[in-house]
Amino acid sequence: xxxxxxxxxxxxxxxxxxxxxxxxxxxxxxxxxxxxxxxxxxxxxxxxxxxxxxxxxxxxxxxxxxxxxxxxxxxxxxxxxxxxxxxxxxxxxxxxxxxxxxxxxxxxxxxxxxxxxxxxxxxxxxxxxxxxxxxxxxxxxxxxxxxxxxxxxxxxxxxxxxxxxxxxxxxxxxxxxxxxxxxxxxxxxxxxxxxxxxxxxxxxxxxxxxxxxxxxxxxxxxxxxxxxxxxxxxxxxxxxxxxxxxxxxxxxxxxxxxxxxxxxxxxxxxxxxxxxxxxxxxxxxxxxxxxxxxxxxxxxxxxxxxxxxxx
Amino acid sequence: xxxxxxxxxxxxxxxxxxxxxxxxxxxxxxxxxxxxxxxxxxxxxxxxxxxxxxxxxxxxxxxxxxxxxxxxxxxxxxxxxxxxxxxxxxxxxxxxxxxxxxxxxxxxxxxxxxxxxxxxxxxxxxxxxxxxxxxxxxxxxxxxxxxxxxxxxxxxxxxxxxxxxxxxxxxxxxxxxxxxxxxxxxxxxxxxxxxxxxxxxxxxxxxxxxxxxxxxxxxxxxxxxxxxxxxxxxxxxxxxxxxxxxxxxxxxxxxxxxxxxxxxxxxxxxxxxxxxxxxxxxxxxxxxxxxxxxxxxxxxxxxxxxxxxxxxxxxxxxxxxxxxxxxxxxxxxxxxxxxxxxxxxxxxxxxxxxxxxxxxxxxxxxxxxxxxxxxxxxxxxxxxxxxxxxxxxxxxxxxxxxxxxxxxxxxxxxxxxxxxxxxxxxxxxxxxxxxxx
Numbered sequence: 001x002x003x004x005x006x007x008x009x010x011x012x013x014x015x016x017x018x019x020x021x022x023x024x025x026x027x028x029x030x031x032x033x034x035x036x037x038x039x040x041x042x043x044x045x046x047x048x049x050x051x052x053x054x055x056x057x058x059x060x061x062x063x064x065x066x067x068x069x070x071x072x073x074x075x076x077x078x079x080x081x082x083x084x085x086x087x088x089x090x091x092x093x094x095x096x097x098x099x100x101x102x103x104x105x106x107x108x109x110x111x112x113x114x115x116x117x118x119x120x121x122x123x124x125x126x127x128x129x130x131x132x133x134x135x136x137x138x139x140x141x142x143x144x145x146x147x148x149x150x151x152x153x154x155x156x157x158x159x160x161x162x163x164x165x166x167x168x169x170x171x172x173x174x175x176x177x178x179x180x181x182x183x184x185x186x187x188x189x190x191x192x193x194x195x196x197x198x199x200x201x202x203x204x205x206x207x208x209x210x211x212x213x214x215x216x217x218x219x220x221x222x223x224x225x226x227x228x229x230x231x232x233x234x235x236x237x238x239x240x241x242x243x244x245x246x247x248x249x250x251x252x253x254x255x256x257x258x259x260x261x262x263x264x265x266x267x268x269x270x271x272x273x274x275x276x277x278x279x280x281x282x283x284x285x286x287x288x289x290x291x292x293x294x295x296x297x298x299x300x301x302x303x304x305x306x307x308x309x310x311x
Numbered sequence: 312x313x314x315x316x317x318x319x320x321x322x323x324x325x326x327x328x329x330x331x332x333x334x335x336x337x338x339x340x341x342x343x344x345x346x347x348x349x350x351x352x353x354x355x356x357x358x359x360x361x362x363x364x365x366x367x368x369x370x371x372x373x374x375x376x377x378x379x380x381x382x383x384x385x386x387x388x389x390x391x392x393x394x395x396x397x398x399x400x401x402x403x404x405x406x407x408x409x410x411x412x413x414x415x416x417x418x419x420x421x422x423x424x425x426x427x428x429x430x431x432x433x434x435x436x437x438x439x440x441x442x443x444x445x446x447x448x449x450x451x452x453x454x455x456x457x458x459x460x461x462x463x464x465x466x467x468x469x470x471x472x473x474x475x476x477x478x479x480x481x482x483x484x485x486x487x488x489x490x491x492x493x494x495x496x497x498x499x500x501x502x503x504x505x506x507x508x509x510x511x512x513x514x515x516x517x518x519x520x521x522x523x524x525x526x527x528x529x530x531x532x533x534x535x536x537x538x539x540x541x542x543x544x545x546x547x548x549x550x551x552x553x554x555x556x557x558x559x560x561x562x563x564x565x566x567x568x569x570x571x572x573x574x575x576x577x578x579x580x581x582x583x584x585x586x587x588x589x590x591x592x593x594x595x596x597x598x599x600x601x602x603x604x605x606x607x608x609x610x611x612x613x614x615x616x617x618x619x620x621x622x623x624x625x626x627x628x629x630x631x632x633x634x635x636x637x638x639x640x641x642x643x644x645x646x647x648x649x650x651x652x653x654x655x656x657x658x659x660x661x662x663x664x665x666x667x668x669x670x671x672x673x674x675x676x677x678x679x680x681x682x683x684x685x686x687x688x689x690x691x692x693x694x695x696x697x698x699x700x701x702x703x704x705x706x707x708x709x710x711x712x713x714x715x716x717x718x719x720x721x722x723x724x725x726x727x728x729x730x731x732x733x734x735x736x737x738x739x740x741x742x743x744x745x746x747x748x
Contacts, residue, residue, distance in 0.1 A: 129395070130645040133668045135731035143738055145645055146395030220397065224389075 037066045037090060044086045045076055050166045052077045052188025071095060078167065078186030099204045101187035103170065103180045106215050107155040107199050108231035108276065142196040151228035153218040155199055164194035182209065203259040208281065210264050212257060214239075215278040219252040226274070233276040239268035313685035314539040314547075315718045317639060319513060323477045323597040323604035328485055331609040331621055333405055337380045338390050339365060339612040341399040343652035344447040346372030348399050357384045362411040362588050365401050368436070374449040374653075375439035377588035379610035381409040393615065393635055393649040394642065400650070403612075415585040420488055424496050424583060431500040431583060438582035439589045439653075444468060444543070444572030445636065447654040450579070453571070454500050456564065463567035465498050465506040466552050467576055469521075470536055470543030472511060473637025476657050478593040479573045481606045483510070483517040486577060487524040493580035495528055501569055507552045508573070509534045511542055540639060541716040545570045547685050559712050574656070589653055596622040598660030600629065611655075615647040618658055631666030634659040639717045669726040680719035680729055686712050690719035690729040697736035706740045713737060 041062035049057035053076055055064055065074055070093040076083050081097060088095035129150035132141060138160040141147060147156040157176040169184035170191050178191075182205075192200040199217055214233055218225045222234030235253030240246075247261035248268060257268070257277075266286035269277045279286070342348035349366030353359060359378040366376030382405040390400035410416060426434065436451035456462055471479045482490060490508075498506045508525070510518050512535050525531040534552050536542050546557045548570055555566045563570055574593060581587040589611070596605040596618060605622050615633065619626060626633070634641040635655055643666075644658075680690040688709060696705040710733060719729040 130643075135728040135735065137731075137735060139738070140731055140735040143734070144394065144642070146391075150395055150645075152396055224397070 035066050038062050040090050041065050041087055044079075044083055044090070046078045046083070046186075048078060048166045048188075050078060050186075050188040050190055052186070052190060065091065069093065077101070077188045080186070101202045102182055102185050102205050103187060103189075103191050103200050104203045104211070104213055105155070105178050105180060105200055106213060106217050107177050108215050108229060108278075138194075139196045146228075149229065151218060151225075151232070152220070153197060153199075153216075154229060156197065160194045160196070161191035161200060164190040166190060206259070206262075206264060210279070210281045211259065212262055212264050212266055212269060212277060212279045213259070214255045214257055214276055216276045217254065219254050221253055225253065231274050231276050233272075234274055236273060238271045238273065239277060242267045242271045312687055313683050313718060314541065315683050315721050316538070317474050317540055317721060320474045320597075320599070320638075321477050321480070321513075322475070322599070323595050323606055324480060326477075326481070326604050326606050328481050328593060328606045328608055331607045331613060331618065333380055333408060333610055334613055334617045335405055336385070337382070337403045337405055337610070337612045338614070338650040339376060339379065339401045339403065340390060340392065340650055340652055341366045341376060341401065343376060343611070343654070344374040344441040344449055346370060346374075346449065349373055349376045351387045351399070351401055353378075353384045353387070353401060355384055355386050358382075359384060359403060360409050360411050362414050362590060364588075368439075368449075372449065372452065374441050374447075374451075375437065375588070377439055377590050378403060379590040379612050380405045382406040391646050391649060392652075393644040393646055395646050413586045415587070420492070421584040422492055424492070424499065426496075426499075426583065428500045428502060431496060434583050435500075435579065438587070440575065440578055440582055441589065441653050442572055443574035443578060443592075443654050443656070445640065445654055445656070447652075450571075450575060453569065454497065456501065456569075460564050461567060462501045462503050462564065462569050464549075464553055464569070465494070465501055465503050466548055466568055466570045467494055467497075467506060467508040467573055468543045468545075468548055468570055469508050469510045469517070469573040470548065471514070471573075472538075472540045472543045473639055473641070474540075475597050475659050476595055476637050477597070478595050478606055478656050480514055480517055481595075482573060482577050482593060483514075483521055487520050488527075489580045490521075490573060490577050491524050491528045491531055492584065493576035493578070494531055496579055496583050497569075497571060497576060498530060503569075505530045505532055507532045507534045509536045509542070509548050509552055511536050511538050513538045540718065541685055541714070544685065544714050544716060546714065559709050592651060592653065592655050594618075594651070594655055595657040595659075597657065598662075599665070600627050600662045601660055609651060611653055612650045614650050615644055615658060618651070619647070619660075622658075623660075626660060627662075629663050630660055631663035632661045634661060639721065640715065668728070671727055672725045674725055674727060677724060679722040679724065683718040683722035685716060685718060686714060688713060690733060691727075693736050694727060694729055694732045697732050697739065702736065702739045702743050705736045706743070710736050710740055 042059050045058040047058050053061045055061040065087055071084060071088055075098055084095050130148055132148050136158045138156040138158040141156045141158055146152045155177045159172050161170050161178050162172060167184050167186050169181045170178050173179035187202050189202055192202060203211060216233040218232045225232035225234055233255050235250050235255060237250045239255050240248040240250055245261050245263050247258045249256050266279055269279055269286050270288050341351060347370035350369045352367045353365045360381045363378045364375055365378045368375050380403055382403045385402040385404050387401050389397045392398050432451050432454050440450040442448040442450060469479055494506045518533060518535050522533045525533050536551050541547055545563055549555055549557060549563055549568045557563055557566055578589050592609050592611050594607055594609055601623050633644045635644050636642060636657060674691055684690055692708060693705055693710050713733050715730060715734060717730045723729055
């Protein structure tokens with residue numbers, strides 16, 4: 001009896017010892033050396049895997065940082081400067097200070113359709129040209145037709161951007177155009193990528209969060225654009241003329257304000273004949289300076305603007 | 312395999328083809344076909360005659376566009392098409408009705424065609440003939456068989472399986488001889504021994520008429536088909552007539568088949584025998600709630616509003632949708648001021664009640680969409696894959712084989728917009744493939 005037990009123990013012992021040796025050599029042979037720094041960097045990152053950096057996820061971003069050894073061209077938008085500083089400390093390199101950004105929706109909701117509170121049924125407003133009842137997806141609706149507003153460049157209102165946001169920072173507004181929550185927005189750019197009409201743009205937050213932007217991306221000629229929407233940019237160029245810092249360019253019948261140059265003086269806001277230029281987070285409506293006394297329309301227009309001026 | 316049986320609703324069957332008067336102004340779009348838009352060759356102030364070339368095909372995948380009216384060119388600009396999308400177009404102010412001298416306008420039927428196959432294809436290109444089954448594929452490209460491939464069958468689709476549409480039926484009833492001559496010309500262009508005209512069994516009068524006329528022509532066989540949607544789809548028709556199956560990702564020519572629409576063969580007759588470019592459409596104006604049903608021969612470029620105004624005065628108050636095409640594959644028109652284009656086959660007016668989609672509920676895994684799919688695909692699976700962004704998996708399951716016939720959506724008891732989701736998925740797969748290149 002004891003002999004049988006001994007044989008069993010010995011046989012198993014020998015097999016065990018044999019495989020231990022084999023496994024040891026295999027482990028040595030195929031050893032993967034991973035920089036422990038990658039783990040440390042990954043630890044600092046937000047871990048949302050939003051893909052805003054252009055990498056497959058936070059881990060891939062950490063790998064890229066460590067492989068490169070510095071932060072040149074790499075930036076975690078959700079983490080911002082705080083995370084960049086931490087990574088720079090771990091890598092022992094200098095940190096680039098980036099200007100904080102925010103997503104900006106460039107479509108005028110004032111003349112578009114109205115969405116009911118439950119966001120599924122749509123209340124018909126006067127400006128809706130059609131009633132879309134297909135798949136609730138902007139990417140699909142964009143391939144089918146112009147959208148309910150009749151503007152081939154405007155917001156479709158199905159909320160692909162809302163679905164793309166990992167940070168719960170963008171929601172459908174009461175007028176069927178998405179509204180960005182500035183507090184939550186990390187400028188990862190997921191919504192801008194999801195928008196099939198490229199309405200959403202990442203812009204610098206600006207000093208004291210104050211910014212001015214053209215809230216329209218319609219590239220059609222003025223008369224055609226006006227038929228689609230009363231607040232469309234018609235590319236008249238009045239704003240460019242009045243801009244003191246030449247931040248405004250006109251291309252393809254569309255005005256664009258360069259946020260790097262803009263000093264937020266809001267002269268263009270007053271000048272725009274279609275009220276396509278919006279501003280955000282200013283305490284008071286813009287006032288036209290004295291030299292030209294004839295500016296009666298400015299008050300009413302800017303009051304109307306204040307309502308819809310939210311980024 | 313697969314297929315569904317939607318309500319046929321061929322209520323305009325007995326309405327003879329009428330001629331629609333020419334409107335006072337005409338807008339002719341430059342891309343009325345699959346591919347690149349034609350390049351305008353007229354300028355503001357130019358006088359044009361009916362049938363004169365105004366848009367020239369300069370790209371490979373392109374077709375000529377001819378003036379459907381005579382008059383003065385008002386401007387070369389853009390116009391919003393039926394779906395509101397801006398497209399290049401030529402505006403013509405109509406003056407009189409003066410035709411090009413080369414066009415034979417006599418009602419005589421001309422049977423002899425002495426042209427060589429290459430000359431026939433060149434003629435199709437010159438006359439701007441495109442496939443009138445809906446895809447508007449330029450005919451001269453289709454009938455120019457690539458080297459190393461050989462056509463064995465010519466199949467003419469006269470199934471008209473889409474509900475409501477009756478334009479092909481009316482052409483068969485009123486112009487059977489012209490159609491047969493057109494088919495003979497196409498047969499000659501391809502050099503195939505036999506041409507098959509597939510007609511669904513629910514059109515016994517058309518079958519009888521065509522059979523009678525086809526006796527006088529060599530090599531034209533009338534093929535009665537089972538009534539089922541989508542019997543007229545290219546791959547289904549090939550299978551029904553020849554028993555061959557087009558493999559995934561291949562074209563009909565890979566199995567030796569060329570498929571054309573019946574309307575195309577009529578246009579081919581007029582182009583080759585009568586020198587008449589493709590400037591007219593035959594289209595059905597129909598709808599259950601309309602006071603009268605019509606089939607019209609319409610100059611291409613007449614707006615939807617003009618057609619509706621002439622046919623029924625004005626739209627009923629309860630109109631929900633105006634559809635270009637049939638109920639299964641047609642698209643809702645959002646801009647009634649848009650001009651009609653080559654390949655339009657109907658103006659279908661639907662009531663608010665019948666036009667609206669039913670609310671969507673959850674998938675109950677019944678598998679009806681799989682049963683209905685004529686391509687043997689799994690629509691419910693694509694729906695889930697596309698929703699979750701698994702585009703590569705969708706491609707592996709052959710999402711690109713989908714012919715967008717709408718059978719899955721039609722059969723779904725949960726009213727899931729399956730066809731929409733698959734279309735979106737196909738776009739994403741194509742974008743992914745383009746990015747990989």
